[in-house]
Amino acid sequence: MLEDFFNVVKKRFNDTSDDDARPTVKCPRCQSPILQERYEELHRVCPFCNYHGRLSAQERISITFDKDSFHEINADMISADPIEFPEYPEKQQELRDITGLSDAVVTGVGKIKGITTVAGIMDSRYMMGSMGSVVGEKITRAFEYAAENKLPVILFTASGGARMQEGIVSLMQMAKTSGAVKLHSDAGGFYITVLTDPTTGGVTASFASLGDIIIAEPKILIGFAGRRVIESTIRQRLPEDFQLAEFMQEKGFIDMIVDRKKMRSVLAHLLELHGCSAKEV
Amino acid sequence: MDEKKTAWERLKLVHTKGRPTIRDYIPLIFDEFYEMHGDRLYGDDKAIIGGIARLDQTPVTVIAQVKGRDINENKACNFAMPLPEGYRKALRLAKQAEKFHRPVICFIDTPGAYAGIEAEERGQGEAIAKNIAEFMTLRTPVISIVLGEGGSGGALALGVCDELAMLENAQYSVVSPRGFASILWKDASREEEACNIMRITAEDMVRLGVAETIIEEPLGGAHNDLDKISENIKEYLSLKIPEKCKKDIDVLLKERYTKFRKIGEFTEHPVLPRISGE
Ligand SMILES: [Zn+2]
Numbered sequence: 001m002l003e004d005f006f007n008v009v010k011k012r013f014n015d016t017s018d019d020d021a022r023p024t025v026k027c028p029r030c031q032s033p034i035l036q037e038r039y040e041e042l043h044r045v046c047p048f049c050n051y052h053g054r055l056s057a058q059e060r061i062s063i064t065f066d067k068d069s070f071h072e073i074n075a076d077m078i079s080a081d082p083i084e085f086p087e088y089p090e091k092q093q094e095l096r097d098i099t100g101l102s103d104a105v106v107t108g109v110g111k112i113k114g115i116t117t118v119a120g121i122m123d124s125r126y127m128m129g130s131m132g133s134v135v136g137e138k139i140t141r142a143f144e145y146a147a148e149n150k151l152p153v154i155l156f157t158a159s160g161g162a163r164m165q166e167g168i169v170s171l172m173q174m175a176k177t178s179g180a181v182k183l184h185s186d187a188g189g190f191y192i193t194v195l196t197d198p199t200t201g202g203v204t205a206s207f208a209s210l211g212d213i214i215i216a217e218p219k220i221l222i223g224f225a226g227r228r229v230i231e232s233t234i235r236q237r238l239p240e241d242f243q244l245a246e247f248m249q250e251k252g253f254i255d256m257i258v259d260r261k262k263m264r265s266v267l268a269h270l271l272e273l274h275g276c277s278a279k280e281v
Numbered sequence: 282m283d284e285k286k287t288a289w290e291r292l293k294l295v296h297t298k299g300r301p302t303i304r305d306y307i308p309l310i311f312d313e314f315y316e317m318h319g320d321r322l323y324g325d326d327k328a329i330i331g332g333i334a335r336l337d338q339t340p341v342t343v344i345a346q347v348k349g350r351d352i353n354e355n356k357a358c359n360f361a362m363p364l365p366e367g368y369r370k371a372l373r374l375a376k377q378a379e380k381f382h383r384p385v386i387c388f389i390d391t392p393g394a395y396a397g398i399e400a401e402e403r404g405q406g407e408a409i410a411k412n413i414a415e416f417m418t419l420r421t422p423v424i425s426i427v428l429g430e431g432g433s434g435g436a437l438a439l440g441v442c443d444e445l446a447m448l449e450n451a452q453y454s455v456v457s458p459r460g461f462a463s464i465l466w467k468d469a470s471r472e473e474e475a476c477n478i479m480r481i482t483a484e485d486m487v488r489l490g491v492a493e494t495i496i497e498e499p500l501g502g503a504h505n506d507l508d509k510i511s512e513n514i515k516e517y518l519s520l521k522i523p524e525k526c527k528k529d530i531d532v533l534l535k536e537r538y539t540k541f542r543k544i545g546e547f548t549e550h551p552v553l554p555r556i557s558g559e
Binding site for chain 1 (some may be wrong): 297397398404417418434465485541
C-alpha cells in the first residue's frame with residue numbers, strides 16, 4: 001500500500017515536471033524541491049522563500065570581489081592537535097582533501113568595485129565552520145593586518161561555533177579574535193559583518209556580533225544556543241521563524257538584511273560612505 | 282595538593298552538595314560588600330551579582346556568578362546560568378570600576394550561559410561578545426578565578442583578565458562534558474568519557490596557557506574547610522591585586538592582549554606527508 005502511495009506521488013511529480021531525470025534539491029527552509037541547476041544559477045537562493053543557501057568560500061569570493069583581485073593571506077596554516085583528540089588530525093586531513101581548504105576560513109585582501117578591503121570568508125563544509133586555532137589565528141591576523149594598513153574588514157561568517165576537538169583552546173579563540181576586533185575598532189577601523197547560514201555559538205558570541213555594521217542574508221540562522229538545546233531546556237517546540245535573520249532584526253541585533261544579488265553593491269557603497277578607497281598593498 | 286584525581290572525580294567534587302559558593306566566600310574574603318543591581322537596560326539578573334567591596338584596604342569591584350546552595354537558591358539564581366542582562370550588568374560595573382580606578386575581580390562559576398527563548402531574543406551572543414571585547418581593553422586590572430565550573434562562552438564573558446586562577450578542583454571547558462558527549466557522539470551518557478579526554482582540569486589550564494595559578498583546596502575539597510579555602514583565595518588576591526595595580530596600565534593591557542593572543546596551536550608551511558606507492 002505504501003508503495004502504491006509513492007507511485008502516485010512520483011507519477012504526479014513527473015507529470016508536472018519537464019524533465020524527471022534532472023536532479024533536484026530541497027530547500028532547507030520551505031522544503032520546496034528546486035531543480036539543482038536552477039538553484040546553482042540563482043547562487044543558491046530559494047526561488048520560493050528567498051532562503052539564502054550556503055556557499056563555499058571560493059563561490060563567495062567569486063561573486064563578491066572584482067575579478068582576480070582577491071589575494072589570500074596566511075593560506076598554508078593547519079591546526080595542531082592541542083588536546084590530542086582521537087582521530088582529529090585524520091579527520092582534518094580528510095576534509096582538506098575533500099574541500100581543498102586548509103581550515104574553515106579563507107582570509108585575504110581584495111577589491112569590491114575598486115575599493116580595497118581585508119576579508120575573511122568562512123566555509124561551513126569544513127567541520128561546520130567551527131572555530132579552532134587556525135580560524136582564530138587567521139581572523140586575528142586579518143584584523144591586525146587591517147589595523148596596520150588602515151584598511152576595513154568584511155567577514156562573512158558561517159559557523160556552528162567552537163571547535164570541540166580543540167577543547168578550551170577553541171574557546172580562547174573567542175577572546176583572541178574579539179581582542180583583535182577591538183584594537184582595530186579603537187584605531188578607527190571599519191568592520192562589516194555579513195552573517196550567512198548558519199552563524200551560531202562561539203562565533204555569534206565573539207567577532208560576528210562586533211561589526212560596526214551587521215548585515216544578514218535573508219532567512220539564515222543566527223543564534224547563540226542551538227535550537228535543539230533550547231527545545232530540550234524549555235520542553236516545547238520553537239516557532240519556525242525563531243533565530244532566523246528576520247527575527248533577529250526584529251529583536252534589534254541586525255542592521256540590515258541584504259539579498260545576495262545586491263550584496264556586492266551594498267558593501268561597496270558602505271565602504272565608500274566610510275571613506276574607504278582603492279589601495280595597493 | 283591531591284594530584285591523583287581524574288577530571289571526572291573532580292567534576293563530582295565540584296558538584297558536591299555543600300561546595301562553597303560566592304555567597305559563602307564574600308564575607309570571608311572582603312571587608313565590606315555593597316551589592317549593586319541591574320543593567321540599566323532591561324533588568325537585574327540573579328545569576329550574576331556584582332558590587333563594591335574592600336580587599337584589605339583597597340576598594341575593588343566584585344563580579345560573580347552565583348550558584349545556589351540548595352534547590353530554592355538554585356531556582357532563584359537560575360542554576361548560575363546568566364541571561365544577557367547579567368552580562369550587561371557585569372560590563373556596567375566593570376566600566377564603573379574603570380572610571381574610579383578600581384581593580385575588578387571576577388568569580389566564574391557557571392555551567393554556561395542560559396539557553397532559552399528570552400536569552401536569544403535579548404541577544405545572548407551579543408552580550409557575551411561585547412563583554413569579551415570590552416574587558417580586553419578595560420583600563421583597570423582584572424583578575425578572574427574559576428571557583429567550580431567554567432562553562433563555555435558564558436564563563437569567558439567574565440574571563441578576559443590579566444591573570445586567571447583556578448581552584449584546585451575547578452574546571453574550565455568549551456562546553457559541559459555532557460554537552461560535549463551529546464554534540465560529538467550524540468550520546469550524553471558518555472559524559473564521564475568526555476570529561477576525561479577534554480582536558481578541563483586546573484593543571485590542563487596551566488599547561489595550555491589559559492590559567493596562571495592553581496589555588497590549593499583543603500584535603501578532600503573546598504567544602505571540607507571554608508575558612509581555609511577562603512584564606513587561600515584571599516592570600517592570592519592580596520598578592521596579585523597590588524602587583525597588577527603597580528603596573529603601567531598600557532603595559533598591563535599589552536600583556537593582557539598577548540596572554541590570549543598566543544593561545545592556539547598550528548603549523549605554517551606544513552610539509553604534508555607524501556603517499557608513496559606500495
Ligand atoms: Zn525555500
